[in-house]
Amino acid sequence: MLRLSKLTDYAVVVLTRLEEAEEGGVLTAPGLAAATGLGEPTVSKVLKILSHAGLVEGRRGAAGGYRLTRPLEAMPLTDVITAIDGPIALTACVDNAAGFCDAEATCPVRGRWDPVNDAIRRALSGISIADLARVPAIVPHPEVAAAE
């Protein structure tokens, strides 16, 4: 798998749409939901998480909404993943997260994945949300273009 959560996927979409439509103003959660085609509660949830992480800024009140705190080019993908999926670590038993294992003595994988985590972290840190945003992203359906 190595799959990250759908929320992260949604986050990228929302962030992209935020930068597209932002013209000095703010966008509301329902507005973003309509623009992205996602459910309103889900979009709201994503925005709340992103706001918590400082990637977007929420403004309450009648004319409230959300606003980017930084341009997407200055927003590495790792920030979004970390915000939503937590720290980047492939296994449950990472450096300092564990602390209690039923069989710590016999557990043969302690700390072993660190280089892997590091490699992934490095690979991801070179990608910004802007890099994902400018991908064409609308390609003809693969099954149509090249039916397998």
Place this chain on the structure above:
Amino acid sequence: MLRLSKLTDYAVVVLTRLEEAEEGGVLTAPGLAAATGLGEPTVSKVLKILSHAGLVEGRRGAAGGYRLTRPLEAMPLTDVITAIDGPIALTACVDNAAGFCDAEATCPVRGRWDPVNDAIRRALSGISIADLARVPAIVPHPEVAAAE
């Protein structure tokens, strides 16, 4: 998260142990289970998957067991991950896997994660199981060494 399954973790352990103890012979699944401290059915399951992927070779019969088909140095981590967790792809909607989305027109993330998948794939392909095996792996417990 970005977490991969525990089975992959176990696989690395089993493979490492397999190379350690192998001296031209084979190791049985129960033997490996005892050596790794994992459950016998689980080890058996891992070995079956690895055998399916061609990473190990199972020999039936009375003096049967499992044997590595290649040295761990020639076994990239991606092979193990692919064998157990399936193809490396971060989202459900990857290049050719989808084909049917309820809202394909409004889905704004189509094919967007490809560069990310590629980056991760590249980062992981440079790591072999041997690289993980030779990590000290037994460090003093983090909570003891540096209580947070």
Place this chain on the structure above:
DNA sequence: GCAATCAGGACCCGATTGGTCCGGATTGCA
């Protein structure tokens, strides 16, 4: 004062994973 919006949490449902077990096939040995 009212309406609109964000903020935070609780909650439930579904899916995926982890783990176990069983019967069958194959091989070596007595």
Place this chain on the structure above:
DNA sequence: TGCAATCCGGACCAATCGGGTCCTGATTGC
């Protein structure tokens, strides 16, 4: 030739986790 040991393949169940929804409160502008 029979037996025992082992792998092989599948089905099966329980549990954890993530996805998604909803509700109530706090804040702000009109």
